[in-house]
Amino acid sequence: MNKKKVNVLLFFLISILWLSACQTEQTQTSPPVKEKPENKEVVAGILAQDRFVENIGWLSDSEILSVQNDDDLSSLYIYNLYDGSNKKIYGIPSSFVSASISPDRKKILIHSAPASYSARVTIIDRAGEVLFQEDIPSYELTHSWNQFDDNALLMTSFSEDWSFQVFHIDVEEGTMDSIEVEQPFVQWQSKSSILFQDWNKEEISVAAPLISQNIQGGEKEMIVDTSVHFNQFKDSLLSIFSREEEGPFAYQFITANGEIQSEFTVDLLSRYSDWLIPYYDMIEGKGQLITFVANEPGSFDTYSGTFSLEEWDTVSGGENVLFEDLPLEPIQCSPNGDYCLYGNQLEKVIDLTDSTIIQLLKEEGADL
Template sequence: MSGNQRQKARGFVTATYLCKGFFLILAFSLLLLAGCQKDDDSELEKDGDAAPENSVESKKELVPIEVNDGQFSGISGWLSNEKVVYTVSKGNTADIYEYNLYSGEKSLLYTSELPIVDVLISPDEKNLFIHTSVSTYEGLLTVIDLQGKVLNSQSLTAAELTYTWNPYDSNLILISAFSEDWTFTPYLMNIEEESLSELTLNEPFVHWLNSEEVVYLDWSSENPALFAPLVKHSIFIDQNETILDHIFQVKGFDQGVMTISAENGKMDEAVYTFMTEQFEVLSSFSVPQLTNYSDWLIPYSDFIGNESFLSFQPLHSSEADLYQDGFQLINTKLSSGEKEILLENAENEPLSCSPDGKACLYGYYFEKLIHLESGEIISLMKEEIL
């Protein structure tokens, strides 16, 4: 009821029923007040109903990938927090797609007339590195942008190839080409210069420390061992420096390095240590270790920038082929070593986490997705929740 309407009603009642006395006026006033109060309550009720609806953020739902023509070969990784790259094989040819997991929109990025061996996404998420097979001992290495334009293409004779993209300079890719006898030749691909130059390196498996240096484990071919020295190598001036000793594995992350070693001869525990680019220790922790004959089985893991380390961890030490108790997915803060359990009784399978750290691709083909906040695991291939 408006103010004018309310005022006219009161005037009419006063003029007509004044003789009926004070009590009738009071009763009418109470009824009028109750009516207005009811209207006010109705308005508040409507507002109350609308407020939660507006304040609750709508939850995004995944749209699974559907392949109607060809065979799904796997997801390569993230282009953004919502987009991934996946490959579909069609006999000897293959298509590479960009796909939005939440809208279902896809776009064809590249068609290869050769079988695709591998696809890497550049650290700046602007280019793709595509390894295709020309023949048993020849590989074609092609770099394209997201419009499908070829930026560099090089052919290498090799039985196997490994490669690592420089996260500090996306123009550089380090490649190791193996012969049948497992001797290797290292190369540096420069995308802008469209060049492929041979390098001098003692080991084929390296990790970028910065735009000009790598680290690797200097294994001895004459005296095989479980541990090796950690060496820093400058790729442009061919200079080495031994940094640490007795390291089992090394892995680079944004502006830092992680090593895996043993402490005081405890072979049933692995020590993970996180260091800055200058090898200053940030934090470390120990986990039960699974043995694989004379080797260690290191569970899968991934980094979220330079803040967190996600890794699968066994509940106790054991021989790897006898262990059946599942794995915990643990989130470790690099700066403090603080841990949070994200999943219990999980399978040890490869991980690739989104840039914002809210979800991870999961599985040997990255065919699943883990929502890290809820722990929900969803198939990306039109299957029910796992």
């Protein structure tokens, strides 16, 4: 064998050894394949029907807040939907009216009525410790949590003649101060500014300009020139409006710097003096709006048709029909968007991963 052939053979042998070493090294340094996480499923029938009042909402991806009757006392319970376990966190000493969960899911506001024309506002943490409590003369009460400041919310108290007063509550400071606002239904736009529709007081209308107001200096700015309905989320503002008097209506999502993020057009059902905005909820982490849409046009007062449940991606503009035939009832989705509480008392769960509906109420005479 001549020297040239020996060199070629030696080259091929070295190449094979080098490739084998590389493959061995790659095999050794490759990350291990992760096992699929355990599939969590909601347990049906975990709520006793004879004690159940209503569900309030999600405290986490697996926990919900529920109101139960304990003899003559309404109590708040935390239920784990995956194993059915529950824990009582607070007994409401006066007549229960309503409750809501803060955007950070760490605080709970309870509206109770210790006497006629009086409201008691109690804010507790998840352990049931009272963080804030105040009695307010009130015929009716509304409130709005601040998504940009976990310790702030707005409270509007109505008198019997529907005159009103708006308060700024600071939970951490334990203060409740009145603020001057022209309209009663207000939402936070930022840590220091609020939004409201500037309705014409002289005539009935179905739309109004959307106004921003700084609560510290009082400066105002028009954000949208006409809006039928609005909702400020953490990452975007939803404004619903019509370019024509009878529709269709646009669901427009606007970023913090005023740019239009996306827009969807639907037909709304008419009512005697306005338009029906079907129930909806925003899955903030995914930028997805889950909403009902009427399957037929018409008037809500005489409507006998059905509703579809649709998912809208507020960033890409994509749409997806989740259910084609459901009753129109309130809906509230978990933070991760896998499940939604559904029903007039949020007593059911919609599994968005496989389009099934789970009943949380235990049937009479059934075993858990």
